[in-house]
C-alpha cells in the first residue's frame with residue numbers, strides 16, 4: 708500500500724484539525740513532516756498570530772509617538788520654541804527629535820556638565836533659529852553633547868546659498 712499523500716493533522720498548539728497534501732515530500736519524509744506540523748499551529752492561526760502581533764506593535768508605537776508628541780508640544784510652548792518648517796508629515800517627527808535632543812543636551816551640558824544658565828541661554832537662541840524639521844530629524848542619532856557644534860554648523864550652512872537641502 709503506497710504511503711498516503713493526504714494527511715489529517717491535529718495541530719496541537721491551536722487544536723485545529725487540517726488536511727495537508729504532503730505529495731510534495733518524499734514518501735519516507737511524510738511521517739516526520741506530519742509530526743513536525745502537528746507541533747505547530749495551523750497556517751490560519753499562525754497568520755492570525757503574526758498579523759495580530761504586527762497590529763498591536765503598530766498600535767503601541769502610535770501610542771508611544773502620541774505621548775512623545777504631547778511632551779514635545781508642551782516643551783515647545785514652555786520654552787517658547789518656534790514651530791518647525793518643512794513637509795507636513797515631517798513636522799511631528801521633527802518636533803519629537805528636537806525635544807529629545809535638546810532636553811538630553813540640557814542634561815548632559817547643564818545638569819550633569821559644567822554649563823551655567825547663561826551658556827545655555829546662548830545655545831537656546833541657536834536652537835530657536837533652526838526651524839527646519841528635516842535638520843532635527845537628521846540629528847536624531849547625534850550625541851547629546853554635540854548639539855552646540857551641530858547648531859554652529861547649521862548656522863553656517865543656512866547662511867550659504869549653495870546648500871542643496873534648502
Ligand SMILES: [Zn+2]
Nearest residue numbers: 721723749752
Ligand atoms: Zn489553528
